[in-house]
Amino acid sequence: MEVIIHRVELRVPAGSTAVLVKNLYLSCDPWMHGRMSKHNVGATVPARDFVIGEVGIIFGQPFIGQLKICRSHITTVPYNSHPGMTGLTAYAGFMEVGRPKRGDSVFISAASGAVWQVAGKLAEIAGCYVVGSAGSDEKVCFLKTKFGFNDAFNYKLETDPAAALKRCLPDGINIYFDNVGGAMLDASLLHMRHGGRVAVCGMILQYNLQEPDGLRNMFCIIPKAVRVEGFNVGGYFHMYSRFEEEMVGYIMEGKVTIVRTSLRGLRVRRRL
C-alpha cells in the first residue's frame, strides 16, 4: 500500500446547513481497494449536508451519508469497529446471509480482520463450531484465544487448503464466510455440507490479479443445494438499530471483546 499525502480543498456550500467532518480515525482495510479504484481519491472532497442534532461524535461513511450520534457510554473508537460499519457487516452476513443454527460448523477466511473477528464471536454466542484462517501464527493465536474460535490455521503454511479444511472440519462446513476467493473458496465448495451457505463478503486474493483465478468446483452447489450469496453492508443499514442494541449488549456483558491496532499518522511505515 502506498500513502500519498497532499492538500485538498474543503468548502461548505454557501447558505447550506452543511458541516465539515474531521476524521479522527481512518480504517485501513482491503475493502477500501474497491472504493479507491472507483472514486477519484485525489480530487477535492465535497462537504455533504450533514447536520448534528446534539453534541456527539459522528461516525459512518460520508459517501454513503450515514450518520450516528454515539451513545455516551461507548467511546468513539469502538463505534468505528464492532458497533459500527464493520460490526454491522459481520452481523448482517452472519445472521441474514448465513442464517446460523446451533451446532452449525462455520468457517471464516481472513478471520482476524476487522469484520470477521466479530463474526467469530457471534458464532460462539450462537453455539456454532467456528474455524478461521489467517496469515500468521500470531493471528491464529489471537483467533483461538481472543476471538472465540474453536480452531484456526495459518493459510500461508498450508500447501493444500482442502486438506486443512478436512482436518479442522472433518464433517464439512455449514456456513463459509468467504473473504479471500480463489483457491480457498474453491476448496470450501468441495467441503460444504448439504444446504450449506457461502456468504461472500470479499475476495482479497483476487484484488491485485490481472486475471482472477478460475473457480472449478461450482458444480458442487447443485447436489448439495448450497447457496452462495454476495453481500455488502450497504444493503443492511435498515437493521442497524436491532444490531446496535444487540452488539452493545454483548460488549457491555463482556461476551464480545474489542481488539484493535491503532497507529498515529498516515506516514507510518508498515506492511499493511
Next chain:
Amino acid sequence: MEVIIHRVELRVPAGSTAVLVKNLYLSCDPWMHGRMSKHNVGATVPARDFVIGEVGIIFGQPFIGQLKICRSHITTVPYNSHPGMTGLTAYAGFMEVGRPKRGDSVFISAASGAVWQVAGKLAEIAGCYVVGSAGSDEKVCFLKTKFGFNDAFNYKLETDPAAALKRCLPDGINIYFDNVGGAMLDASLLHMRHGGRVAVCGMILQYNLQEPDGLRNMFCIIPKAVRVEGFNVGGYFHMYSRFEEEMVGYIMEGKVTIVRTSLRGLRVRRRL
C-alpha cells in the same frame, strides 16, 4: 450417448408387499449422467416396497421412492413431464429459488429442454420478460412460438455469450436459470442486476470435461448482492400438492401446452 442392452434380474423379496414396476416411458436427459455415474447401472435392480392403493399409473423415481396415482383426466405421458418431476423442478426453481416479481428479466439456458420449457411458461404467467438460449434454430423457434419466450438465441451461432445477453437483455438479468455452467454462467454473472438470483440446476457443458471450466466473474456477486443457489428437485417434493394443483390448472386452461418428443425402443439411433 451409448445404449447398452442386457438382461437384469428383478425379484420381489419373499413375504413383502412389494410390486415390480414396469417402465412405460423413460425420460432421457442430461440429469441422468450423474445418476449413471454414481449408480451401478449394470447390476441387478432391486424391487422397492411399492404399494398401489388404487388402480392407476405409477410415476416417479423408484430410487427415490416417490409414488403417485395419476388423476384420470390426465394421461400418463404428461404426468411424466409438466405435472411430474421435470415440471416440479422448473416450478421449485422458478418459484422458490428464483422468487420472481412481475416485470423481472429472466434468462434461461438450455431453455428448450424438458425442465426449462416449463419455466418459460411459468415466467410468462408471472409477467416476466423471458429470454432463452438453445442449440439449434429449430429450438429457438420453438422457444419463441410455443414456450412463451419473448426472445431467444442459438448459442452455437454466438461467438460471445456476453454480447448475446447484452443484445437480448440490455438492462441486465434479474433471474438466471443456469443449466449449462461454463462460459454462459460466467457471462451471466457479469450481466446480473443488483439483487439478482442465479438458480443453478445443471451444468451440462461441464459434464464430459476432464477439468471443469474456471469461473472468473464470481466477484460480481458482492457489489451486486447476487444470490447463486444450487438446487435439485429432491428438496422440494414436500410442495408437490401445491405445484400439481397449480400446474394441472394451467394445463386445463391452456396456459401451458405440452410439447414432447417420443421415440419407441432403446435402439433408436439419434444424436441425443
